[in-house]
Amino acid sequence: MTTNRVLCATALLLAALLSARGTARAETLDELLAETKSARAAEAVEETAREQEFLARRDQQKQIVADAQRAWDAANARSQKLSEQFDANEAALTELEAQLKAREGNLGELFGVTRQAAGESSASIFNSLTSGQFPGRDAFLTRLAKSKVLPTTSELEDLAFELLREIAETGRVARFNTELIGADGEPDRAEVVRIGGFIAMAGDRFLSYVPAVGKFSVLPRQPSHEYRAIARRVSEAKQGTVEAVVDPSRGALLELYVQRPNFWERIQRGEEVGYVIIAVGVIGAACAAWQLVYLVRVRRRLSWQLGNLDTPKRDNPLGRILSAFRGDPTAIESEVEVVELRISEAVLREVPLLERFQAFLRLAVAAGPLLGLIGTVIGMIITFQSITESGSSDPKLMAAGIGQAMIATVLGLGIAIPLLFVNAALSSLSQSIVQVLDEQSNGLLAEHIERKIGDVAVRREQHA
Numbered sequence: 001m002t003t004n005r006v007l008c009a010t011a012l013l014l015a016a017l018l019s020a021r022g023t024a025r026a027e028t029l030d031e032l033l034a035e036t037k038s039a040r041a042a043e044a045v046e047e048t049a050r051e052q053e054f055l056a057r058r059d060q061q062k063q064i065v066a067d068a069q070r071a072w073d074a075a076n077a078r079s080q081k082l083s084e085q086f087d088a089n090e091a092a093l094t095e096l097e098a099q100l101k102a103r104e105g106n107l108g109e110l111f112g113v114t115r116q117a118a119g120e121s122s123a124s125i126f127n128s129l130t131s132g133q134f135p136g137r138d139a140f141l142t143r144l145a146k147s148k149v150l151p152t153t154s155e156l157e158d159l160a161f162e163l164l165r166e167i168a169e170t171g172r173v174a175r176f177n178t179e180l181i182g183a184d185g186e187p188d189r190a191e192v193v194r195i196g197g198f199i200a201m202a203g204d205r206f207l208s209y210v211p212a213v214g215k216f217s218v219l220p221r222q223p224s225h226e227y228r229a230i231a232r233r234v235s236e237a238k239q240g241t242v243e244a245v246v247d248p249s250r251g252a253l254l255e256l257y258v259q260r261p262n263f264w265e266r267i268q269r270g271e272e273v274g275y276v277i278i279a280v281g282v283i284g285a286a287c288a289a290w291q292l293v294y295l296v297r298v299r300r301r302l303s304w305q306l307g308n309l310d311t312p313k314r315d316n317p318l319g320r321i322l323s324a325f326r327g328d329p330t331a332i333e334s335e336v337e338v339v340e341l342r343i344s345e346a347v348l349r350e351v352p353l354l355e356r357f358q359a360f361l362r363l364a365v366a367a368g369p370l371l372g373l374i375g376t377v378i379g380m381i382i383t384f385q386s387i388t389e390s391g392s393s394d395p396k397l398m399a400a401g402i403g404q405a406m407i408a409t410v411l412g413l414g415i416a417i418p419l420l421f422v423n424a425a426l427s428s429l430s431q432s433i434v435q436v437l438d439e440q441s442n443g444l445l446a447e448h449i450e451r452k453i454g455d456v457a458v459r460r461e462q463h464a
Contacts, residue, residue: 111150114159119145121163127211129197129250130169133176135214137162170197181210181217192216193235198246199254204232206258208251221258266407273375273408277368281415284364287357288422295354295429302436309440317350317433318440343441350437354430361423368416375408 122141125131131138141162144155151159174194180202182188190202200207200216206223207216222228227245234244247254267274301316312322321343383401 114151114156115145115147118159125166128166129194129200129209130166131211131214132178132200132209132216133174133194172196179215180207181215183218183220195244195246197250198248201231201235203235204228206231206254208255219258223258269403269407271404273371273378274411277371277408277411277415280364280367280371281419284361284415284419288361288419288426291357291426295426295433298433299429302433317437320350321346321437321441347437347441351434354433358423358427361419365416365420365423368412372409372412376405379405379408
């Protein structure tokens with residue numbers, strides 16, 4: 001009974017397996033047995049195929065492992081060979097380096113000297129005026145100074161050539177056409193005359209070299225007309241020797257010189273006080289010139305009148321005094337006191353014209369330094385104010401106030417001193433004319449007294 005149950009269970013299991021494989025379901029035990037045999041035969045075939053495939057793959061893996069082993073062995077052998085070759089190359093390289101240093105001799109020192117010379121020359125040539133005529137030299141020198149290998153023979157020759165050319169060009173006057181940077185920043189082309197490495201000019205314009213762009217630039221402010229005339233003559237000269245201007249600092253002094261303020265700019269720095277001082281000086285100078293011309297004319301006419309006392313003219317003080325005295329028919333008969341008073345009146349009438357403007361000139365002489373002192377005080381106030389606002393004593397901040405103070409002082413003394421001498425000259429000239437008038441008036445009075453005495457003597461003789 002139990003055996004039958006086992007067989008039934010087995011049959012059901014086989015039937016389920018066969019059903020899973022998609023075969024027809026067995027109806028009887030014989031069919032089931034036949035299907036079981038068939039399934040086992042198929043499984044055996046499948047297992048045999050699997051085993052053969054596994055064996056085939058195993059052989060293939062063995063071949064791959066064998067190939068990898070052979071490749072590893074070959075690579076290991078090549079590595080050993082390369083390592084031996086590297087060691088040999090290291091030894092050969094060390095030997096060759098020793099031979100190179102032995103054969104170099106003084107070439108190492110030459111290399112250091114070459115780099116040093118190229119570095120020092122690069123900076124000077126970069127800022128040299130000659131680079132405006134021969135651009136691009138500093139790039140070669142800079143590259144040579146930074147080189148890490150020994151220079152070639154051609155590079156050494158080029159270095160020597162550039163150094164010799166710089167020496168030669170700084171000692172000669174060159175004329176060449178090049179592109180300039182105008183004062184307005186616009187490009188311009190002109191003929192440039194370069195005097196060594198000191199100064200360059202184009203026509204009557206002085207130039208400065210701009211190393212950053214490698215071109216000459218026209219100075220925004222040019223020197224005075226005198227120096228520009230010299231530059232023009234140098235630019236126009238074709239041969240011979242001409243006067244020239246050089247800057248031993250290679251442009252630094254020229255740039256400082258052109259920044260100096262001119263006469264009008266200095267006056268403007270004096271501001272309002274300076275204008276007042278100048279106005280006083282101009283008025284005083286005009287008055288002095290007017291009076292000087294008047295006194296010179298009077299002096300000349302007076303000299304003529306002294307030689308012709310018998311023909312008095314009214315275009316000079318002495319002539320008017322003579323006319324006033326001799327033109328009165330009763331003057332000879334007048335009393336001495338009356339005649340003296342008339343002569344004194346005539347002289348006093350002429351003195352104001354002769355001493356005209358002298359009081360104003362004395363006032364201007366005294367007021368000039370005082371006005372300058374006012375400007376000095378104002379300038380110092382501005383200076384102290386700038387120090388207070390900035391909190392430092394920077395000379396650039398103090399320069400404006402101190403400049404105003406000094407300019408006001410100079411202007412005040414500048415009008416006082418000349419007007420002092422002019423006033424002294426006018427006073428001396430007018431006093432000399434007044435002295436002549438006094439002498440001649442005293443002579444007229446003495447002549448009148450002598451006539452009066454002569455008339456009295458004649459009358460006494462007649463009565464006797």
